[in-house]
Amino acid sequence: MPKGQPETVPDDGLTTRQRRTQPITAVHTGPGKGKSTAAFGMALRAWNQGWPVGVFQFVKSAKWKVGEENALKVLGASGEGGTVAWHKMGEGWSWVQRSADMVESSEEAAKEGWEQVKRDLAAETYRFYVLDEFTYPMHWGWVDVAEVVEVLRNRPGNQHVVITGRYAKDELLELADLVTEMTKVKHPMDAGRKGQRGIEW
């Protein structure tokens, strides 16, 4: 229950209004549930503001996010809030032309995804970005975290970016304005229960 009262006022020469409209970089990390789910929850607020929302899923299997995807697509098409563009690495990024027998590595696909994010940030295509599971390509060394930090730091306009996934790099956490760690306290799979529809996807 935020009270809207900052604990300190920084000596940065900015007015509250200027500070209020600074672009946010958020990271949801840690081993617990809710990293992506909370990012998609944030996307509901962005949608409600009428902002164009861009989702990039940096995972091969996209089964687990189908509920959020369907919901955000219905919202995007409702004409009441912002638009929603949903890009999935698992199906091959929509903007990439490839022949039927072309098999692409996950590393290549992740790099392609990041190149498109860079283009969209430069063009200010969206106002709110979810880079879902994007910590993994950085963790595996496929995408250079120093470049990500550089691009995010220098992005134009007022574009908010939320990055999810475990093993977020220190450089990324250093850059981020908002970092939340989701800690697993208890999970039904530990008790031998399998994921179930409506809960896990």
Place this chain on the structure above:
Amino acid sequence: MPKGQPETVPDDGLTTRQRRTQPITAVHTGPGKGKSTAAFGMALRAWNQGWPVGVFQFVKSAKWKVGEENALKVLGASGEGGTVAWHKMGEGWSWVQRSADMVESSEEAAKEGWEQVKRDLAAETYRFYVLDEFTYPMHWGWVDVAEVVEVLRNRPGNQHVVITGRYAKDELLELADLVTEMTKVKHPMDAGRKGQRGIEW
């Protein structure tokens, strides 16, 4: 990225299918961001399954959840997924008739909310419940946690319940199947930045 493989198989005499359809009690607690946001993200999955969703906001000021509320109402009215009922304590619960000059305490309002949740659980009104900020009435002693645990443990059918808020009681965590603690690592308000639209609400 859940693999769908439980770490152990319990000796509870249930089949995987039976275990898969057990009702989930989830608690999002801790001082970090994303507790409610992740619960509303889960509600997107429930909606996508076509389930009736019931949200009960146990807070006086509901300003901060307006994005999620509008989004879920649009989804509920879209005819494509489940229905959404959104109940707010802050405006006086919708089912309570009161005279214009009647001023109600937060404690009375919280108790009324819990009574309605009990009626809805007994009637199986919804398939997915968000009891937002419901830990606080328990923390303050307004609602008896032992009774909450008893009611949740014995609820009929397959009704999933997500409870959010800080200071979740041990008895509640003991009952819950899924507990996630959101830890605040870094927050823009610490750096003197105020909440901004599209991010905080």
